Amino acid sequence: MAEPLPPQYNPHEHEDALYRWWEEQGFFRADASSGRDPYVIVIPPPNVTAVLHMGHGLNNTIQDVLIRWRRMQGREALWLPGTDHAGIATQNVVERLIAKEGRTRYDLGREKFVERVWEFVGETGGVILNQLRAIGASADWSRTRFTLDESLSTAVREVFVRLHEKGLVYRGHRIINWCPRCLTALSDEEAEPTETQGKMWHLRYPVADGAGIPGLPRLPDGRAYLTIATTRPETMLGDTGVAVHPGDERYAALVGRELDLPLTGRRIPVVADEYVDPEFGSGAVKLTPAHDPNDFDVAQRTGVAALNVMTPEATITDDAPEAFRGMDRFEARRAVVIAFEELGLLEKVEDHTHAVPHCYRCDTVVEPRLSEQWFVRMQPLAEPALQAWRDGQVRFHPERFGKTYEHWMSNIRDWCISRQLWWGHRIPVWYCQADGCGETIVARQTPAACTKCGGAALEQDPDVLDTWFSSWLWPFSTMGWPEETDDLGAFYPGHSLVTAPEILFFWVARMIMSGLEFRGQVPFTDVYFNGTVRDHLGRKMSKSLGNGIDPLIVKERFGADALRYTVVSGSGAGTDQMLNYENLEEAFGPGRNFANKLWNAGRFALMTLGDDARVSVDEVQADLEPMDRWILSRMTKAIRDVTDAMEKFRIQEAATRGYDFFWGELADWYLELVKPRLRGDMGDASKRAAQATLAQALDGALRILHPVVPFITETVWQKLPKPADEAPALIVAAWPAVRAEWEDDAAERAIEELQSVIGAVRNLRSEYGIAPATRVPLRVPGASEQARAILEASRRALRDLCRVDEIEFGGAEGEVGASAVLRSGTEVFVPLAGVIDLDRERARLREEIGRLDGQMAGTEKKLSNESFVARAPENVVNYEREKLASFRDQRGKLAEKLAALEGAA
RNA sequence: GCGCGAUUAGCUCAGCUGGUUAGAGCACCGGUUUUACACACCGGGGGUCGGGGGUUCGAAUCCCUCAUCGCGCACCA
DSSP states (O other): OOOOOOSSOOGGGTHHHHHHHHHHTTTTOOOTTSOSOEEEEEOOOOBTTOOOOHHHHHHHHHHHHHHHHHHHTTOEEEEEOEEBOOHHHHHHHHHHHHHHTTOOHHHHOHHHHHHHHHHHHHHHTTHHHHHHHHTTOOOOGGGOEETTSHHHHHHHHHHHHHHHHTTOEEEEEEEEEEETTTTEEEOGGGEEEEEEEEEEEEEEEEBTTOOOOTTOOBOTTSOBEEEEEESOGGGGGGOOEEEEOTTOGGGTTTTTOEEEETTTTEEEEEEEOTTSOTTSTTSEEEEOTTTOHHHHHHHHHHTOOOOOOBOTTSBBOTTSOGGGTTOBHHHHHHHHHHHHHHTTOEEEEEEEEEEEEEETTTOOBOEEEEEEEEEEOOHHHHHHHHHHHHTTSSEEESTTHHHHHHHHHHTOOOEEOEESOSSSOBOOEEEEOSTTTOOEEEOSSOOSSOTTTOOOOEEEOSOEEOTHHHHTTHHHHTTTTTSOOHHHHHHOSOOEEEEOGGGIIIIIIHHHHHHHHHHSSOSOSEEEEOOOEEOTTSOBOOTTTTOOOOHHHHHHHHOHHHHHHHHHHHOOTTOOEEOOTTOHHHHHHHHHHHHHHHHHHHHHHHHHHTTSOOOOGGGGGGGOOHHHHHHHHHHHHHHHHHHHHHHTTOHHHHHHHHHIIIIIIIIIIIHHHHHHHHHTTTOHHHHHHHHHHHHHHHHHHHHHHTTTSHHHHHHHHHHSOOOTTSOSSGGGSOOOOOOGGGOOHHHHHHHHHHHHHHHHHHHHHHHTTOOTTOOEEEEETTOOHHHHHHHHHTHHHHHHHHOEEEEEESOOTTOOEEEEEOTTSOEEEEEOBTTBOHHHHHHHHHHHHHHHHHHHHHHHHHHHOHHHHHHSOHHHHHHHHHHHHHHHHHHHHHHHHHHHHHTTO
16 A cells, blocks of 8 residues: 555645656756647746736746646647846836935946846846746746847847848937936837826917907907917927918918917917817917927928927926926926916816826836937838738637737837837947948947948947837747747747737737748737736735735745636636735635645545556446446546637636536545445455546546646646556646547436435435434335436445435335435435434424414514505515515425425325 | 727626526535545525616527726827
8 A cells, every 4th residue: 555645735745846856857848859749838028037926927827737738738848938138127126226325327337337237137037937937837947038148139139130121120300208217218108198187278379460360369468369278388388389270261361470489489380280170179289399299290291390398307408498497397387387377378277187108117207209219110010910810820819809909000100119228238220430421330240340431430329229129029039040040940930928918019919020020920829818917906916005916925825736726717818817915715725625635536546546557447348337437428528628628728717627527526426436346345346447447537637637736736646556658747648638439428317317316315314404324215206217227226326425225116105205306307205204203393393384474474464554564665665575575485495394294194 | 089898696707609497616504523635525595697678489698778897099289
């Protein structure tokens, strides 16, 4: 006999050691030369300085479930891990660090600062990768990549140069989103709109040179004026014009004339442009081309100049009137409004709710700002990427994200890729400083001399690239591109991507574009979007709210399998998951219980199977009993269902289906049914058949559950007796094949009937308070031939599972007892005479009925009182009626029971 | 404003192309030392499937509409 195992599963005894063993054995490593059908997932690289949170836990568990499943199916499974340098995020963290020393990055200087960041990354980076190991992630760590690795940097430069050669990368003056705190440009995606209660100020701009404009309102001093509306009054300091619609007759006479721009002493022209909606507001729009993208476009068309009135820190520049210089933008906003009020030029102020863009990294209000930046022309890249989705080359799970994708791709705007940061990939562009040369060199390698004048006075562009400019190459840059490596040949294109919906545009869409552009193939065929983990109040888990759950604490208390089962079973594709951080037991207890149940089923199997080599079901085919054929049939269907669910990315369904088979059928029924046979009560042949079937069924359950709960399933599986030629570990064992010949509908119907009978008897016993130890006889008056055969064959089961002593078919006529009719029509009857004290039970029931009669009479009386019904509040009357109905119901049930006890007598 | 999604037991959620009595886990009530497991076992109560209308022999499931919540996009100065 094997050594007895402890009655409770202790994950800590197994998990980490098991993981180390898996890793040492090289089970996670993919082989580019195996020739096997590859299956590839690249990890969404977490920020290099990140620590694991539940979002990572959910996302990576799903990836691991997929990769383990495919590995078991015999695919050459590669899960490629790594981290992202996360430009702004990491730079901000280090800036905060040195701020504690009272220094800024400018104090250190660029070189020292970047060194400092590398130092920080060296100390804290990669922590998250070890945390992923702790939750069982079976990634190929030998291929771990970092977006700032030399080879990935090569890929970045290659892509920049190629796109530049194609004219898809360009430098231009445009309105970009500027974060005045991070002091950098942001892409449109990095500016997150937040609903904000703001105001709409209506300001009056007097017409220059006085009268002569019919139909316009006039100020008290007689000057005609135009009203414009704005949510950012401070920008008026940079107004360089006012636009009206060309067809707007009210203002036709004004076009080409000038307005006095208040506070500034400047005169600004009135221009006509189709952009203006004459129906909206006053039909006149102030133009601030340096601080608004739409105004910039109008200004370009109409030849209006741009005037920048804000510094990078968003304070007012010296180009504005002296009174406002140096003010913060919000301070200037108040000051401008007050000044207009004092001049009598403030028409009105309205409340206005609108979405104000905030920096996605520091939440500062983003300032649209005219600036020279590098851009990627996106439309030529987006078109094939959109088509690829339309053609079904890439599918989204759930499908609805396709619509979002389509909408974004069809309305795509150019991507601002330069960042005024120090941490990241330096833009591979050099400017010749030689007098009168002015050459711009875009190159893969740092050039030694100017390609035009031959001078050596070259200066590299100070900016770095958007962090996503390296991420979007991840599926092939991690495999050595632009070199044609073996990995690239074997593992590109990949297969599944698991990620959060938030980064559909940031990352997913751009990867599809870059994959098509640089490799001619989409980087993956399926994108699974996991939902967001929220707390029980529906709030996103976050550090600042303190409502997060630390996955490692969950592992500590419940085990990694409990964590994994909880997140996999708790949310479907694109569906958020609620987890209560205040009650971890409620959230993760069921997962731990499940692991414990597997442990105990394993213990049981070990006790009864012994150390002997496993007997296959095929060897005992002739001795199989209906219950054996039943569980094999159920297992076969479970395998089919789980496989099918996995193929459709219905991972939650796969997990719960496996759970239900294991617990609800194998553990609850089969194990109980075979106990006597395993004890040898029914002879050796029966025992051998039961052992073979149990081993087979448990083996199947462990396999289909292994991707979800790998630690406990591996632990149990290792201990089970196995055929000699079996794999050394469950992780690399075969995914179970469906054996269609094991499907057996007749056996299923037979066992279902037996289950119904046992359920009915248990119910009757409970209803009539028959003590558990009391054995009862069972009569089945009108059993069909079939039902009779099943029950006769199941005497032992009826005895063990519901303490039925003897079964008689036919003849319950006139007997005192309780009966139930099954769905199949079979009637079962439990005689009660001699089993319980009938007199006492009858007396108890009569007493209970009497008590209810009294209560009913009281209530009826109340309800027949007309003044009560007329005067009492409706809900009180309804309550009484409901009470009465409930009494009647109870009385009816008790009367039925009493009638049964009194029998035919 | 446009689009998408959600709304099912006290709580967290399943319920695929409409089909016999709407399920699970937790919680609740009653019972159980049946030697794998009390992190278990057995029995039970609890749902007008958000409201209203429609299609159909039949609707939680399809259509319309309203409400509430969430998400995406556009934000019209």
